[in-house]
Structures are given as C-alpha cells and as structure tokens.
Amino acid sequence: MFLKHAWLPAIAAVSLVIGCNNKPADRIPTTAPTAIKEPQEVLKHLQYVAIRKDFKDLSVLTPVEPSIIYGSAWWFTKHSGEAGISLTQKEIDDLGIRDLQSMGYLQPDVSRKEYQDAMDKLSAKQIPTLPDAMQGANPDCLDLLPLEKLPNGKPNALYDGVKPHARAALAAGIYRITKGIPAEMWPDITVMEIKKDPGNAKVQGVYLGYQGTQVLQVGLYQNPDNTYGISYFLFKVSPKKLQSAVKKAQQ
Numbered sequence: 001m002f003l004k005h006a007w008l009p010a011i012a013a014v015s016l017v018i019g020c021n022n023k024p025a026d027r028i029p030t031t032a033p034t035a036i037k038e039p040q041e042v043l044k045h046l047q048y049v050a051i052r053k054d055f056k057d058l059s060v061l062t063p064v065e066p067s068i069i070y071g072s073a074w075w076f077t078k079h080s081g082e083a084g085i086s087l088t089q090k091e092i093d094d095l096g097i098r099d100l101q102s103m104g105y106l107q108p109d110v111s112r113k114e115y116q117d118a119m120d121k122l123s124a125k126q127i128p129t130l131p132d133a134m135q136g137a138n139p140d141c142l143d144l145l146p147l148e149k150l151p152n153g154k155p156n157a158l159y160d161g162v163k164p165h166a167r168a169a170l171a172a173g174i175y176r177i178t179k180g181i182p183a184e185m186w187p188d189i190t191v192m193e194i195k196k197d198p199g200n201a202k203v204q205g206v207y208l209g210y211q212g213t214q215v216l217q218v219g220l221y222q223n224p225d226n227t228y229g230i231s232y233f234l235f236k237v238s239p240k241k242l243q244s245a246v247k248k249a250q251q
Contacts, residue, residue, distance in 0.1 A: 050178035058171035063229030076173020081112030081143025104138035180239035
C-alpha cells in the first residue's frame with residue numbers, strides 16, 4: 001500500500017537543516033484558516049492542525065454530506081491504523097470519541113499495525129508477552145468500524161451503535177493524518193498536483209509532497225455552499241519511513 005523511495009536519505013539531510021536553523025511552528029498559521037474554497041487551501045488546514053493541535057478546526061474539514069460521512073470515517077480509521085498511527089488517551093478524550101474506545105474500536109497508544117506487529121513477535125517468541133498498552137485490545141475491531149452490512153448482505157447489528165459517532169470518528173481520522181507526517185516536515189510540505197475526479201464533479205484529489213516527491217493524497221468533497229471537506233486520504237510513503245528519516249537526521 002505504501003510506496004518505497006530512494007530519496008529518504010536526502011530527506012534526512014534536508015530535515016537536519018530545518019531542525020537546526022528554524023522552528024517549524026514559525027511558518028505555520030497561528031489562527032485557523034477559513035473554510036476551504038479552493039482545493040489547495042487544504043494544506044494550510046492540515047499544517048495548522050498538525051502543529052497547533054486545534055481540534056475545533058476539524059469541524060470545518062469534515063464534509064457536510066451525510067451519505068459519505070460513515071464510509072469516510074470507516075476508511076480514515078482503518079488506514080490510520082494500518083499506517084501505524086494511534087491516538088493518546090488525552091487525544092481520544094479531547095476529540096470526543098471515548099465511546100468508540102469503550103466499544104473496542106480504539107486503543108490508546110496502539111494502532112492496528114502496532115498490535116499485529118507485536119502479535120507476530122509474540123508468535124515468533126521474540127517477546128514474552130504483549131506490551132501493557134496492548135493488553136485488552138480487541139483485534140477483531142481495533143481500528144475497524146463496523147460496516148452497515150455483513151458479508152452475507154444482512155444488516156450489521158453493530159452499525160447502528162457506531163453510526164452516531166461517525167462524524168467525530170472522521171474528524172479524529174483527519175487529525176490522525178497529520179500525525180503521520182513529522183512536525184519537522186510539515187512546514188515544507190507542498191501541493192504538487194490537483195486532479196478532478198472524472199466520475200464525480202464534487203470530488204477533487206490533492207497530492208501533497210516533500211522535496212518533490214508525493215507523500216500524501218487527500219480527497220476533497222464539495223459541500224452545498226461550495227466549500228470542501230476531507231473525505232479520503234492515502235499515504236504514498238509510510239509514516240514509519242518519514243519518521244525514520246527525521247530520526248536519522250537528528251543523530
């Protein structure tokens with residue numbers, strides 16, 4: 001799912017310069033940007049949320065159309081978990097998704113990828129037991145919201161209980177995007193390309209890059225007032241690789 005790139009050593013070198021000479025936050029908006037009217041404006045919002053941690057801005061970034069909210073929330077939660085991005089207990093509380101934690105769909109400081117990696121190590125006897133943070137995690141639903149219907153086409157009884165939390169889950173997923181790119185990189189992330197969806201005039205794809213290489217694809221859905229909300233995202237380079245590049249630069 002994630003692409004591999006030979007430019008990671010170059011990223012490390014550039015990040016080192018950034019870390020030594022500049023404060024990333026100095027080049028990030030200090031107040032919430034206005035609602036997205038042009039696709040490229042999504043970048044400022046993501047930078048702002050990533051560095052300023054202003055969760056109130058997430059409501060502006062959530063699409064209005066009810067029909068796409070749940071599907072987007074499902075994907076954001078799933079892909080964030082697969083990318084190894086978790087939420088702290090404080091973030092879960094501040095984002096208003098404690099109920100989803102109680103249902104087992106979230107585990108503080110544990111993503112689905114991290115849990116699966118730990119289980120693999122446990123099976124290979126590389127670790128004696130699961131880390132404390134993973135105790136009690138439910139692998140059947142961690143970072144996997146229930147779909148409306150079961151594989152056999154019958155209604156999913158779990159869906160109705162989660163649906164009321166879909167908008168908050170989507171907002172949390174948008175925040176999890178920003179955690180996937182190191183803070184040191186966000187000031188130098190740029191809009192590399194914008195593509196209209198040939199099958200849906202309301203959808204725009206924005207491709208964000210670092211040092212000339214795409215790292216994140218963001219899908220925007222147009223609201224009735226012609227502003228945009230974020231309905232999709234996909235990491236083109238895994239957050240783990242981006243974090244590794246920054247760590248190498250700081251050594």
